[in-house]
Amino acid sequence: MDPTTATDGTTATAVPPADTPHSPDATPAGAPGRHRPARRAVLRTAFTAAVVAGTGGVLAPVLFKDPGTPGRGERRSQAPERFSERYRGRDIRGGVSGLVPAGGQARPGEAAAASTATVAEVTIDGRPLHVMRRADGSYLSEVNHYESFPTLLETARAAVDELGTAQLSATTPHTI
Amino acid sequence: MYSRKNQRNLTRTEKKRLVGAILELKRSGRYDEFVSLHRQYYVTDAESRPRPAHMTPSFFPWHRRYLLEFEKALQTVDSGVTVPYWDWTQDNTPAASLWAEDFLGGNGRAGDRQVVTGPFAYAEGNWRIRAGVTDDRFLRRDFGRPSAPVTLPTKAEVDRALGDPVYDAAPWNSLSTTGFRNRIEGWGIRGVRGVGNHNRVHRWIGGSMAGAASPDDPVFWLHHAYIDLLWTRWQKAHPRARYLPDRAPAAGDPQRGRIFALDDPMPPWDAKPSQLLDHSRLYRYV
Ligand SMILES: [Cu+2]
Numbered sequence: 001m002d003p004t005t006a007t008d009g010t011t012a013t014a015v016p017p018a019d020t021p022h023s024p025d026a027t028p029a030g031a032p033g034r035h036r037p038a039r040r041a042v043l044r045t046a047f048t049a050a051v052v053a054g055t056g057g058v059l060a061p062v063l064f065k066d067p068g069t070p071g072r073g074e075r076r077s078q079a080p081e082r083f084s085e086r087y088r089g090r091d092i093r094g095g096v097s098g099l100v101p102a103g104g105q106a107r108p109g110e111a112a113a114a115s116t117a118t119v120a121e122v123t124i125d126g127r128p129l130h131v132m133r134r135a136d137g138s139y140l141s142e143v144n145h146y147e148s149f150p151t152l153l154e155t156a157r158a159a160v161d162e163l164g165t166a167q168l169s170a171t172t173p174h175t176i
Numbered sequence: 177m178y179s180r181k182n183q184r185n186l187t188r189t190e191k192k193r194l195v196g197a198i199l200e201l202k203r204s205g206r207y208d209e210f211v212s213l214h215r216q217y218y219v220t221d222a223e224s225r226p227r228p229a230h231m232t233p234s235f236f237p238w239h240r241r242y243l244l245e246f247e248k249a250l251q252t253v254d255s256g257v258t259v260p261y262w263d264w265t266q267d268n269t270p271a272a273s274l275w276a277e278d279f280l281g282g283n284g285r286a287g288d289r290q291v292v293t294g295p296f297a298y299a300e301g302n303w304r305i306r307a308g309v310t311d312d313r314f315l316r317r318d319f320g321r322p323s324a325p326v327t328l329p330t331k332a333e334v335d336r337a338l339g340d341p342v343y344d345a346a347p348w349n350s351l352s353t354t355g356f357r358n359r360i361e362g363w364g365i366r367g368v369r370g371v372g373n374h375n376r377v378h379r380w381i382g383g384s385m386a387g388a389a390s391p392d393d394p395v396f397w398l399h400h401a402y403i404d405l406l407w408t409r410w411q412k413a414h415p416r417a418r419y420l421p422d423r424a425p426a427a428g429d430p431q432r433g434r435i436f437a438l439d440d441p442m443p444p445w446d447a448k449p450s451q452l453l454d455h456s457r458l459y460r461y462v
């Protein structure tokens with residue numbers, strides 16, 4: 001499978017294209033995640049995984065390995081990812097949960113209309129780690145904004161590595 | 177018209193004035209507005225929102241304007257200050273004068289990664305991180321990330337990017353395998369290449385620079401001034417090459433409405449990439 005195609009399919013998102021490019025409605029201006037249900041819906045598409053009806057919720061793109069990422073225990077599970085472990089003394093948990101209807105239609109030319117969206121959630125010592133996705137389905141976190149990881153587990157471990165003994169903020173909006 | 181200098185050539189006085197102006201912006205609250213702006217415009221290419229700043233062709237012009245705004249703010253404090261650049265292919269060790277006590281201070285300490293030297297050390301009382309990724313109010317660095325070692329990009333790696341004659345290429349995002357823009361922005365692409373140039377420098381510094389609030393570390397501006405200089409160098413090396421895409425993607429193209437073509441105004445300034453291609457009337461690199 002070509003990961004690029006697969007994942008552009010994943011982002012075939014839930015939100016119909018705006019009629020005019022860069023309409024004010026679609027700009028990221030304003031505090032993300034703080035207002036309007038519409039914004040929430042838009043942001044949630046960041047997590048729209050390749051959960052096409054009938055594929056059993058396989059996060060296909062996530063199974064590829066980023067060559068720029070040092071080995072951190074690749075996951076080959078075919079099920080949606082879920083983990084809970086102690087890593088360098090920290091309690092890390094995560095998983096894909098909260099299946100929500102994505103609504104909307106795929107854009108023409110994009111494969112694999114996402115009919116269902118998932119929400120990825122990761123915590124470190126109980127505090128939420130904000131995660132995002134790239135077009136290839138890999139994950140980024142607010143702690144590592146300039147590299148991505150094939151799995152949520154690697155994303156969480158890398159965040160612990162970067163944090164050292166620091167705690168994630170309890171006050172800034174991490175979750176969408 | 178003013179000059180942006182290589183940070184290694186700044187005099188003691190120039191360093192002092194730059195640090196002073198940065199601290200004044202911090203004191204007034206202006207600095208933190210710049211940090212928030214960068215965070216706000218971090219939109220990934222899995223999202224359907226417009227993304228003017230990262231994983232996108234307008235990575236260069238968006239950051240050029242962002243730096244100009246910051247520089248203008250610095251100059252309201254001290255009209256003689258400009259943003260210097262850090263050539264990380266040359267000054268590529270923790271021993272570089274950039275990280276000395278009289279300039280940006282050094283690496284973070286073990287454990288909490290807290291920067292404890294120089295004017296941005298927490299104990300100095302002038303640099304409190306607000307709304308950062310962690311609860312800690314101090315600046316964090318972790319040079320070379322010993323937990324999973326990272327090296328700074330070499331001149332050969334930069335030259336490879338400069339040698340690409342095309343500005344950017346489809347799919348116009350973090351997965352563009354060719355084109356100067358993503359070779360410098362540096363997204364790792366499975367089976368193609370690892371994290372490179374611009375992104376790898378953020379990782380090498382680590383701590384605050386690796387995360388969502390990267391401009392919390394003042395080295396951000398010096399790093400991006402060098403990125404800006406590399407764009408100018410690329411233009412000089414390829415005088416016939418142009419910014420791409422020169423027009424909005426066609427209806428049905430997945431990138432339509434998400435990326436900024438030559439004449440699409442970029443938020444928050446409504447500045448078009450076409451207005452930012454040439455900085456020669458504003459500043460020059462020396
Ligand atoms: Cu940057």
